[in-house]
Amino acid sequence: MNNVDENYVYYLVGQNLKRIRKEKGITQEKLSELSTYSLGFIMNIESSKYLQTFSLGTIWRFATVLEVDVREFFKPLD
Secondary structure, X not given: OOOOOOOHHHHHHHHHHHHHHHHOXXXXXXXXXXXXXXXXXXXXXXXXXXXXXXXXXXXXXXXXXXXXXXXXXXXXXX
């Protein structure tokens, strides 16, 4: 997937969510509990092979739960 594809933003946010979550030492299961989103939903968002759409509100909730600025989810990937 490349950054010209309109779905790239979902991939970008998903990969950054995975990075941030791991940096914080939080499992997908714990993030599910904290955010009240299902484990499957979180797994799909973080997947590099599956396109899971979500709302801006979802990003905001993850930012709140993980205690990061919402802009962290839009950082370019290395």
